[in-house]
Amino acid sequence: MNSISVRALLVRGMLAGLAAGLPALGVAYLLGEPRVDSAIAYEDAHSHEHGAELVSRTMQSTAGLSTGVLVYGVAFGGIAALAVCVALGRIGRFGPRATAALVSLGALVAGYLVPFFKYPANPPAVGDPDTLDQRTTLYFLMVVLSVLLAVGAVILGRRLAPRLGNWNATVAAAVAFIVVVGLAYAFLPSFNEVPEGFPATLLWQFRLTALAVQCALWVSFGLLFGHLAERLLSPRPTAADRVAATGATGPATAERP
């Protein structure tokens, strides 16, 4: 293993991220856009300040949305591939495919779900422009904190594994992660900027859709990148292996060097 495989994994990660962006884009367009439109309709009905439209709604909901989701997919695909490079062979006896799946799950939970439960996605019309700076800082802080805590939890779990066994060590590390995240939730400021009269159903559906977009992205990425990484790093079964696998009573000497 050398930098060749890092480069190969990184390239595959970015491509898998781009490909995983497509189902995410599908979810965002089909389920998300109707909610964005409803929220903008609410916004228009309740405020009268209206500047000239710089980018038309049609462009925003098609080309703009695609740019956002696909670049997001490529960027997170690259980052996740680097994380897989580090995790390979270090988080237990998992092959490339399982490692990719676990890293993707970790990225979904630590990179999105944990920050989301504190600072959920908001549709247009929700959120006070005056607090945007603060909300942006806190959101990114929460993402960084959550990812660092997750990495810490994995290291803790690996340290505890020889003493507690893999299962109990994993549970202990997960509990530690949840407790510290809970403390962060309790001490970081919250925002409640949903305008009076904003439809609760619309807010709920919008947030659920935002979750669905991420699930589509990370599940697709985990499966795709896992497949590519497995093919790259695990030697394909040779003819001799296949004979050994199918012939249960075959000569054992065939497997031994």
Added chain:
Amino acid sequence: MAQSAVSASSAQPVPEITPISLKAIAPWALFFGLLMLILLYFIGAEQGATAVLSGEGVHEWVHDGRHLLGFPCH
């Protein structure tokens, strides 16, 4: 089947995968990690709380993506 071959030939089960040395990953992680974060910045935060470019073009272009990907938008 590779697994059984390994455990059959040695008493101690060895990891299936040799970790990639962190030294080999570091330059890639540094350069591409940074590049990816810059991409995320432009998708997620440019011309919102902070701005490198003037105007509203970037913000307006990725507006819907920003909302649906969970970034604070406005």
